[in-house]
Amino acid sequence: MSTLRRAWLTAALSGIVFAGATGVAGASLSVTNDTPFPSSRLIVGASWSSRLYRPPSNQSGDILPTIWADDGNQYTMIDDGGADLPASGGFWRQSLAMITGAPPGIHFSHVGDPSDPRPHTFAQIKANPRLSQGPIGPYYSSGLVEANDVFFATQELNWNWNANGLFAGLQGIAYSADHGQRWRFANQQFPAPLGNLSWVIRGRGGTYPDGYVYAIASEREFNATRLVMGRSRLDIADMTEPSRWQWVSGWRRHEQLPWPVFSSSLAAAVSIASWSSHITYPEMAYDSPLRHYLLSFTFSYASAPPAIWRSGAELVILAAPHPWGPFSFVARESDFGPSNGYDPGFPVRWISRNGRDLWLKWAANFDGCAAHLNCAGGYGFNYRRIHLTLAGLRG
Numbered sequence: 001m002s003t004l005r006r007a008w009l010t011a012a013l014s015g016i017v018f019a020g021a022t023g024v025a026g027a028s029l030s031v032t033n034d035t036p037f038p039s040s041r042l043i044v045g046a047s048w049s050s051r052l053y054r055p056p057s058n059q060s061g062d063i064l065p066t067i068w069a070d071d072g073n074q075y076t077m078i079d080d081g082g083a084d085l086p087a088s089g090g091f092w093r094q095s096l097a098m099i100t101g102a103p104p105g106i107h108f109s110h111v112g113d114p115s116d117p118r119p120h121t122f123a124q125i126k127a128n129p130r131l132s133q134g135p136i137g138p139y140y141s142s143g144l145v146e147a148n149d150v151f152f153a154t155q156e157l158n159w160n161w162n163a164n165g166l167f168a169g170l171q172g173i174a175y176s177a178d179h180g181q182r183w184r185f186a187n188q189q190f191p192a193p194l195g196n197l198s199w200v201i202r203g204r205g206g207t208y209p210d211g212y213v214y215a216i217a218s219e220r221e222f223n224a225t226r227l228v229m230g231r232s233r234l235d236i237a238d239m240t241e242p243s244r245w246q247w248v249s250g251w252r253r254h255e256q257l258p259w260p261v262f263s264s265s266l267a268a269a270v271s272i273a274s275w276s277s278h279i280t281y282p283e284m285a286y287d288s289p290l291r292h293y294l295l296s297f298t299f300s301y302a303s304a305p306p307a308i309w310r311s312g313a314e315l316v317i318l319a320a321p322h323p324w325g326p327f328s329f330v331a332r333e334s335d336f337g338p339s340n341g342y343d344p345g346f347p348v349r350w351i352s353r354n355g356r357d358l359w360l361k362w363a364a365n366f367d368g369c370a371a372h373l374n375c376a377g378g379y380g381f382n383y384r385r386i387h388l389t390l391a392g393l394r395g
Helices: 003-013 122-127
Strands: 043-048 059-068 074-083 092-102 105-110 144-147 150-156 170-176 212-218 224-233 246-254 257-263 273-287 292-300 313-320 328-333 342-345 357-363 382-390
Touching: 043 328, 059 092, 059 144, 059 342, 059 357, 074 105, 074 144, 092 150, 144 212, 212 273, 273 313, 292 342, 292 357
Parallel strands: 273 342
Antiparallel strands: 043 382, 059 074, 074 092, 092 105, 144 150, 150 170, 212 224, 224 246, 224 273, 246 257, 273 292, 292 313, 313 328, 342 357, 357 382
16 A cells, blocks of 8 residues: 555544545546447436435445345445544554445444454554454455455455556455354465456345356556456355456457456456556446446546556446447546546445336545545445436436
C-alpha cells in the first residue's frame, strides 16, 4: 500500500474530512457509448434513482465483495477498515462484516472475535508492520463467495502498489464452514498475475446450475487491460487447489455465439474482455430476472501513481448473457469521483423482482480527492440505486 494511501486511511479512520467538491457522487449516468463494446440491445437506458447513501457510521474500508448467504444475510469482506471499529482509529488488514436490513436502512456488524487479531492503528503498524493483520492473515482480499454452505476468500500476496505493478498471485484461498466465525487456510499458492480474483455472484447461497463457480481477474490493480475467467467445482478440495481450476483458454461457436474452451493452464488463458488500460477492480453479478450478468468496473483518467489514485475516474457497466460474455455496453458515469472511487458492484439481494432496479455499492476516497472532482463518497460502503430501461418497455 502506498504511503499516500496510508496517510489518507489514518485520517479517514480518525474522522478527518478532506477538502473537495460537495454534492451527490456521480452526477448522471450516460448511455452514450464511447467504449469498444457494442451497445446492449436489451438494456437501452440507465439512470440513478436515489441519492447517494454514505457508509454507516460504524463501517469503513474498501474492496467490499458482497454475497447473499444461505442464512438470508449479506456478508462483505472489508480491506483496511472494518465494522464496529474502536474509536482509537484501529483497523484490520481485512475483516468480514454481516449486513442486515435493506437500503437505505442497512446495518453492519463485525463477524468473528474482534480481539483475534486485534485491530491496530497506522502508527502502531508503521512501528511494527507485522501488526497489519486480519482474520485470514496479513493479506488483502478481493474475492468472497459461498459454495456448498462454505465461505471462500482470497489471500493476496503483496505487489508493488506504489508503481501499480502486476499482481503477485495468491497465498491461497481461505475457507470457513461457520459463516466467517473461524477460517482455515489451504496455503496452496495461485500464480501471478492473479491478485484481485473476484467470484461471479449469483443468488442466495450461490446458485451454480452447471456445478461450477466462476471468477474473474485482471492483471493489475488500476487500469488493467485484460479480464480472464476461471472456474472450479464447489467443494473445498477443488476451490483451494490451483491445479484443479480451469481457465478460459479459447473459443468455439455455439448457437451463433462464442463459447469458451477451458484448460488447466492459467498461462494459456485468453481474455473474455479487453480494453487497454481501462479495467479497475471488476466485479460481476447475475441479474436473474433479466437473465444477464452485469460487469462493473472503473478506470482512472491518469495513467500512473500518484495521480492515478486521485485525478478522476469513470464508472462502466456492461452486460452479457453468460459470465464469459459476449459483453455489451449499458451505461457509464464520467464523474464518478476520484480514481479511488472504485470496486463497484451489485449486491444480488437488492436486485428487484423485475431485475430493473438495483443498488450499486463502491468505496471511495482512501487517498483524498482533488478539489475539482465530486468527492461526496465516503471511505467505506457507499450505495445508490440504479434503474434500468429495457428495449420495448417505457420507463
